[in-house]
Amino acid sequence: MIALRSWWTVVAVAAAVLLGWLAGLAAPSLGWGAPVVGRSGLITVAAVSVLCLVLGWRVRRDREKPPAARMDPIAAARTLVLGQAAGFAGAALAGWHAGVALQVAARAGAGAPTVREAALQTAGGLVLLAVGLVVERWCRIPPEGDAAEGGRGEDGTAGRGRAPRPETEGGYARARD
Structure with missing residues (x-):
């Protein structure tokens, strides 16, 4: 999964x-009023922020638990996606209302x-971000591994103790000759 990049949020x-x-x-x-979400939107933003923080x-x-006692990895991945979505939604909400303001x-x-x-909605969006x-x-x-080793395995390879496969090196699949 790709991490939320700070420059993407700025964009x-x-x-x-x-x-x-x-x-x-x-x-x-x-002939329309200003396109601003009402105060009820702040309640929604606060609820989503609290839910996201709790999860x-x-x-x-x-x-911090031993691997056998950990939660379902799919639930953790869903929480990660919720955090990323909250970040982008907060960026969009804050930016929109700052422009209108x-x-x-x-x-x-x-x-x-x-x-x-x-201004209140901009602040709420920044909090959500x-x-x-x-x-x-x-x-x-x-x-995994010791922090002094830079997260390398026992054999000195990056990540989880295994060497990258040449056909997927760099995270992209390569065509075989």
Whole structure:
């Protein structure tokens, strides 16, 4: 599974800021209100954040148990995916509302109720993003072997004590000659 990269979250936030700014620009000319999620959205974001943290903490605690007593690996993988999804959803939510807040603040001033709502949603999105990144970190599998060996096995090969197969070296399948 590919780890959530910080630069991808920055790209997601930047793209969402641009889209939110454009939506905030277009909404009044179409006769719509500002495209901001109401306060009930904060309750949902808080609930998802708490659920994600609880499940992530469960996986983190489970890593300290002996291998025979550990949880189902599929459940841990699902928690990892939940953390990644929460990270991207938080990035999109924060970016969108930051863009809308910038557009509305330029027209109506920083004290407008819509700007306050958008600022609250931006903060909620940033919290969800942070929770997603933390949960993903908790779900990482620690390297086997001694830390001084750099996670190498007894024979000096990387990862789980086995040498990489040439046909899949680097994580990509190679065609056989």
